[in-house]
Amino acid sequence: MLKLLVRRLGQMLLIMAVVSLVLFVVFDSPEFKKQIAVNELGGFGVRALTEEAYNNWLEQKGLNVPFHERYIDWLGNILRGDFGFSFEKNTAVGPLLAERLINTGILAFWVFALMIPLALGTGVLAGMKEGSLQDRAFSFISVFTTSIPEIATAIFLTVIFALGLGWLPTKSAMTQGFDWRQLVLPVATLVIYDFGYVARMTRASMAEVMTSQYIRTAILKGIPYSRVILRHALRNALIAPFTVIVLQLNWLLSGVVVVEVFFQYNGFGKLLLDAALFGDIYVIQAATLAAVFVAVASQIISDVGYTLLNPRIRFG
Amino acid sequence: MTSNDTPRRIHPKVHEARDLMNRGRMSRREFVRIAALLGLSAGAAYSMAGLTPAFATQPGLPFPQDDSNAKEGGILRVGMQVQRMDDPATYSWVEMSNQTRHILEYLTFTTPDNVTRPMLAESWEASDDLKTWTFRLRQGVVWHNGDTFNADDVIFNFERWMNAETASSNIGLSTFAAMVEEKDGVKSMIPGSIERLDDYTVRLHLTKPVLSVAEDLYNYPTAIVHRSFKPPFSDNPIGTGPFTLSELRVGERCILKRVKEAGGKPFTYWGGKVYLDEIHYYNFDEDNQLTEFASGNLDTIYEFGIEQYPLAEALDGNIIEARTAQTVCARMRVTEKPFDDIRVRKAVVMACDNSVYKDLVFQGRGDIGENHHVSPIHPEYYRLPELKRDVEGAKALLAEAGYPDGIELTIDCGNTDGPWHQTVCEIMRDQLKDAGIRLNINVIPASRYWEIWDTTPFGITAWTHRPLGTMVLSLGYRSNVPWNESAFSDPEFDKALDEAEATLDVEERREKMAKVEKILQDAAVMIQPIWRPVFTITTKRVHGFPAHPTQYHQFNKVWLDS
Numbered sequence: 001m002l003k004l005l006v007r008r009l010g011q012m013l014l015i016m017a018v019v020s021l022v023l024f025v026v027f028d029s030p031e032f033k034k035q036i037a038v039n040e041l042g043g044f045g046v047r048a049l050t051e052e053a054y055n056n057w058l059e060q061k062g063l064n065v066p067f068h069e070r071y072i073d074w075l076g077n078i079l080r081g082d083f084g085f086s087f088e089k090n091t092a093v094g095p096l097l098a099e100r101l102i103n104t105g106i107l108a109f110w111v112f113a114l115m116i117p118l119a120l121g122t123g124v125l126a127g128m129k130e131g132s133l134q135d136r137a138f139s140f141i142s143v144f145t146t147s148i149p150e151i152a153t154a155i156f157l158t159v160i161f162a163l164g165l166g167w168l169p170t171k172s173a174m175t176q177g178f179d180w181r182q183l184v185l186p187v188a189t190l191v192i193y194d195f196g197y198v199a200r201m202t203r204a205s206m207a208e209v210m211t212s213q214y215i216r217t218a219i220l221k222g223i224p225y226s227r228v229i230l231r232h233a234l235r236n237a238l239i240a241p242f243t244v245i246v247l248q249l250n251w252l253l254s255g256v257v258v259v260e261v262f263f264q265y266n267g268f269g270k271l272l273l274d275a276a277l278f279g280d281i282y283v284i285q286a287a288t289l290a291a292v293f294v295a296v297a298s299q300i301i302s303d304v305g306y307t308l309l310n311p312r313i314r315f316g
Numbered sequence: 317m318t319s320n321d322t323p324r325r326i327h328p329k330v331h332e333a334r335d336l337m338n339r340g341r342m343s344r345r346e347f348v349r350i351a352a353l354l355g356l357s358a359g360a361a362y363s364m365a366g367l368t369p370a371f372a373t374q375p376g377l378p379f380p381q382d383d384s385n386a387k388e389g390g391i392l393r394v395g396m397q398v399q400r401m402d403d404p405a406t407y408s409w410v411e412m413s414n415q416t417r418h419i420l421e422y423l424t425f426t427t428p429d430n431v432t433r434p435m436l437a438e439s440w441e442a443s444d445d446l447k448t449w450t451f452r453l454r455q456g457v458v459w460h461n462g463d464t465f466n467a468d469d470v471i472f473n474f475e476r477w478m479n480a481e482t483a484s485s486n487i488g489l490s491t492f493a494a495m496v497e498e499k500d501g502v503k504s505m506i507p508g509s510i511e512r513l514d515d516y517t518v519r520l521h522l523t524k525p526v527l528s529v530a531e532d533l534y535n536y537p538t539a540i541v542h543r544s545f546k547p548p549f550s551d552n553p554i555g556t557g558p559f560t561l562s563e564l565r566v567g568e569r570c571i572l573k574r575v576k577e578a579g580g581k582p583f584t585y586w587g588g589k590v591y592l593d594e595i596h597y598y599n600f601d602e603d604n605q606l607t608e609f610a611s612g613n614l615d616t617i618y619e620f621g622i623e624q625y626p627l628a629e630a631l632d633g634n635i636i637e638a639r640t641a642q643t644v645c646a647r648m649r650v651t652e653k654p655f656d657d658i659r660v661r662k663a664v665v666m667a668c669d670n671s672v673y674k675d676l677v678f679q680g681r682g683d684i685g686e687n688h689h690v691s692p693i694h695p696e697y698y699r700l701p702e703l704k705r706d707v708e709g710a711k712a713l714l715a716e717a718g719y720p721d722g723i724e725l726t727i728d729c730g731n732t733d734g735p736w737h738q739t740v741c742e743i744m745r746d747q748l749k750d751a752g753i754r755l756n757i758n759v760i761p762a763s764r765y766w767e768i769w770d771t772t773p774f775g776i777t778a779w780t781h782r783p784l785g786t787m788v789l790s791l792g793y794r795s796n797v798p799w800n801e802s803a804f805s806d807p808e809f810d811k812a813l814d815e816a817e818a819t820l821d822v823e824e825r826r827e828k829m830a831k832v833e834k835i836l837q838d839a840a841v842m843i844q845p846i847w848r849p850v851f852t853i854t855t856k857r858v859h860g861f862p863a864h865p866t867q868y869h870q871f872n873k874v875w876l877d878s
Contacts, residue, residue: 034767042408043766045485048798052502053480060481089566090400090548163610163627170607175393175569175598264604266568274567277763 001307005300012296016289021071023288027281028067033058035279036087061087074285084282088274093286096271101290104260104267108252110183111190116245119195123202123241128229130207139203142196150255154189154262161185172263186263190256198244205240209233239309246302250295327354328444332821334364341823345430346695349783350822352431353530355440361431369429374588378425378433380873382589383860390876391594392858394869395608396618398570398599401561403547404539405477405484410780411618413536414869415570418595419555420539423451423470424530425870428638428862430783432530436465436540436556438516446525453516457586459542460554462579466515472543474520478505484537488798490790491532494522525818531783536868558590558872570597591875602734609633609853615876616854619867621734622678625851633853637681640781640850640865641691641788644737646727646744647802647842652773654725659717661840664725667710667751668744670703673845677739685844688833689792692847694785695822698830700837710751722752728775729757730765733848737776740845770801777801781865785829786817793836802841809835 026032037046037057049057058064074084083093126138145153162170162185172182209215210233218228257269264270268287275283307313330351336342342350344365351361362369374381399412404420407413425435434440438454457465477486478496480503486492487503495509511519520529532538542554553561563571572595575583600608605617606624610631620628628635648655648664655661665687674682683692690697714723727744731737738759745755769777782788790813791797795805812835816828854861857877862870 031767035763038766039763040402040408041406041483042485043769044488044799045406045408045483046766047770048485048488049483050480050498050503053483056481057483086566088400090402090550090564091566158607163607169611169613171600171604171611171613173568173598173600173608175596175613261601264600264608270567277761279763 001304004303008296008300008303012292015296016292019288019292020074020285023281023285024067024071024074027279027284032279032281033063036061036063036281039278040087074282078289083286086275086280086283088278088280088283093282096283097268097286097290100266100268100271103265104253104256104269107183107186107190107256107260107265107267108249110187111194111252112245112248114187115191115195115198115248118191119198119245120202120238120241122195123199124206124229124234124237126199127203127206127237128210128233130210135203138199142199142203144196145192146194146196146200148193150189150193150258151262153192154185154259157185157188172265174266182263182265186259186265189259189263190252193255194248194251198241198248201244202237202241206233206237209237212236239306242309243302243306246298246305249298253291253294325441326356327442329442329446330354330356336821336823337365341821343695343822346822349431349695350527352433353527354442355530357439358427358431358433373427373433376438377587378427378435379587380860380862383873383875386589386591386859386873386875387878388591388875389593390591390878391596392592392871392874392876393596393598393613393615394617395600395605395614396597397601398564398566398568398597400566401548401550401553401564401570403482403484404541404549405473405482405486405537407537408485410536410867413539414618414867415564415572415597416539416549416555417557417869418559418572418871419553419557419561420541420549421556422534422539423453424533426531426534426783428864432534435534436470437533440530442529446527447522449520449522449529450513451518451520453518454586455516457556458578458583459556460560460575460578460583461542462581463542465540465556467512467518469540469543470518471510471512472545473538473540474510475505476541476545477538478503478509480504486535486537488791489532489535490526490787491520491522491529494524494526495520527817528784528787531787536866556586558585558587559595562594567599569599572596587872590872592871595871606631606853612855614855615858616861617852619850619852622681622736622848622851623734625679628851628853631853633855634858634861636852636854636861636863638850638863638865638867639683639693639847641693641783641785641847642733642779642781642850642865643685643689643691643844643847644733644740644776644778645689645802645842645844646741646774646776648840649771649773649801649803650805650839650841651803654717654719654723655773657717658840659713660719660723663710663713663717663751664748664753665703665840665843666706666713667748667753668843668845669705669747670843670845672747673740673743676743677736677846678848681849683847685846686833686837687840687842687844688837689779689788689842689844690785690829690833694783696785696816696825696829698826698833700830700833703837705747707750710753714752719752722754724754724756725774726756726758728765728768728772729759730762730769730776731759732762732765733778736848737778741776744843744845770799775801786813786825789813789832789836790817793841804836804839804841806835806839809839 086093122138126135158170161168168184169182172186218232257273260267260269261273272287333347333350337347344367347365348361352358397411404416422435423437424432426432436454437451440451442449476482477484496503497506509521550564559572560575562573577583606620608614609617648661670684674684727741729737729741741757748755791799793804794810812831816825816832819825859875860873
């Protein structure tokens with residue numbers, strides 16, 4: 001187990017190093033430097049610059065230093081906990097990233113808090129009796145909701161509940177401080193999109209367990225049906241969904257871009273899009289490190305959890 | 317009439333203009349505009365023209381009259397993109413300048429009636445040849461740190477704008493272009509172009525006559541900063557305006573509060589009464605502003621697009637529409653294949669019908685563009701014969717140019733003003749198909765587009781409103797000017813434009829513009845489909861909200877019902 005952890009963490013550092021270096025190389029091209037200039041000075045402004053003035057500007061921004069030097073500097077600063085400075089937002093990247101991650105964390109917490117019971121419940125109910133009416137109904141709903149893109153769900157919900165009925169705010173920018181009502185629509189959008197996938201995984205796992213020998217034996221022995229399900233079936237049926245749910249963490253971090261931008265929610269996803277469009281290199285770097293960290297961490301959690309839950313699997 | 321309403325000398329061109337007006341050769345409104353540009357106070361110009369001012373201001377101030385019903389206090393909440401406030405001289409977005417305009421002010425101020433009035437300047441005079449301009453500065457203006465505003469601040473700003481290291485786009489404006497020289501590829505200010513006569517008087521020496529000096533000084537990157545300025549502005553926001561920056565979070569919020577004290581003394585704003593306590597800008601992208609407004613969390617927004625008009629009509633608010641000279645040009649770069657062959661360009665232009673966009677895109681609003689970038693709302697606009705669509709003619713020209721089976725073209729579209737750019741391209745695509753021209757639309761993010769706007773062979777670029785037709789032609793179509801995105805170059809055109817620019821008589825200038833417009837239209841460098849209107853909306857509790865064709869925010873006299 002320890003060996004697994006060490007190996008995974010080693011891999012993580014390697015991925016981070018390679019990805020950040022690649023990003024630095026990519027962003028070192030004259031095209032990307034021009035992108036930053038255009039975003040700062042505007043297309044008309046950059047066009048009005050002479051060659052010399054443009055080079056002066058690059059120097060002011062510290063963009064004409066060779067990228068390997070910038071990379072070494074950046075690496076040293078990261079080790080000291082300094083994530084650099086955002087060109088677009090005129091602020092230190094570290095605190096900005098932390099705040100946005102917390103905002104997305106709040107969103108993710110509520111998504112999980114609603115999705116897990118919903119998905120497991122429907123999945124178990126559907127998988128208990130394969131082919132029954134309730135199985136068909138739940139499966140249909142799951143496939144249906146998963147196949148609608150988040151952006152469409154977001155628009156439908158906004159038109160119905162915010163513009164039509166006027167029950168909820170249309171956007172989630174939290175301009176007057178935190179307001180739970182502004183969380184409802186983005187959370188609902190993500191839950192509707194994501195729960196069907198987890199529910200279908202649960203259903204498959206449950207259905208498989210229900211056909212196994214020991215369940216049949218238990219039922220034939222005359223143990224009450226409810227007890228068979230709760231005591232015998234669920235324990236084994238929930239192993240596979242557990243790993244799927246933990247891996248949703250990773251999906252949520254990237255999948256949240258569309259929803260955050262649509263609802264103007266100031267989280268990690270919106271930060272990432274802003275930075276990508278602007279060419280805000282230090283924000284992109286820091287966000288990438290965070291994304292790699294979450295990806296690897298969620299894999300470690302799901303692997304470790306799986307071995308603990310399933311005695312037949314042993315790493316090591 | 318206060319004493320500073322009577323200039324010491326009336327410019328001879330004002331007399332000339334008055335004669336023209338009296339002979340019916342110049343409209344009264346145009347006379348007021350010209351007289352004000354030449355340094356006559358707006359009040360005097362209006363009374364000379366025998367008009368009641370269309371935008372009643374207080375004597376000596378560029379702001380509207382106080383409203384006796386106005387209530388003091390309150391917070392105005394505005395939905396707009398919240399951007400960085402780095403260096404006002406390099407601002408590239410009107411939004412940035414809107415955040416700043418409540419803190420920093422300008423030498424002049426163009427009010428919604430299109431008349432340019434004194435702001436931090438108190439008056440100005442031009443020499444007869446329009447090459448020497450003397451600005452008298454307003455006295456009693458205090459910076460937020462307690463310093464007194466004077467000539468040193470103005471000279472500091474002019475020198476900054478024209479310093480190549482500042483990288484300001486102001487250098488492209490006629491006034492400043494007439495104050496710089498280029499040596500070995502470096503542009504710099506000609507020494508002595510701005511002269512300090514005393515603490516409150518500066519004089520500009522231009523290399524050629526410019527009429528639009530006062531107008532150029534209200535372009536959004538010409539805000540006057542304190543003589544100690546170092547970017548970023550948001551770190552040390554010293555201004556002369558009634559508000560100061562209390563919090564800026566780019567992409568989230570910009571909070572402005574009233575200035576209470578300056579350098580330890582109570583602060584008195586030079587511009588009279590201001591009603592609002594605070595102005596809050598909240599970050600919403602263009603497509604989200606109106607939907608947030610619908611939730612009732614905002615009092616007004618920066619703008620909404622035509623595609624949202626039905627939603628705006630359904631809401632309880634006042635829609636404010638301004639007719640503008642904002643436009644898009646689907647321009648072809650004449651140095652790139654296949655557009656280096658004028659027959660191809662002509663075929664593209666002939667296959668299009670500019671009259672349909674007004675109805676298809678803007679529900680009958682706006683004005684039809686005529687491929688020469690002069691708008692019907694410009695005073696010197698000359699009406700050329702209507703453009704006729706000619707599909708057969710286009711096919712014939714293409715065949716002649718060596719494309720008997722038609723041609724495939726790609727236009728880059730960045731939707732920099734909203735999704736309607738793409739709608740325009742799609743309509744063009746359908747029209748061009750009839751002539752055998754297959755148009756691909758390459759849709760890219762706005763920021764990407766601004767990287768290639770000046771070099772792509774075929775692209776659709778947004779141009780903002782400018783009060784004179786000659787201004788935009790000078791910026792965009794003279795040979796080798798930085799913003800000449802079509803690479804169009806014609807000495808004939810340049811000469812005709814010089815002549816038009818040097819003519820004060822609007823009738824005469826209009827006659828001269830006929831040639832200018834014709835040359836540009838015949839060169840077939842662009843399809844310019846529409847002059848677009850701009851829309852915004854306020855709640856019913858907002859009063860005194862000015863509609864401005866360039867969407868400049870100036871909220872000194874805005875007040876809120878509780």
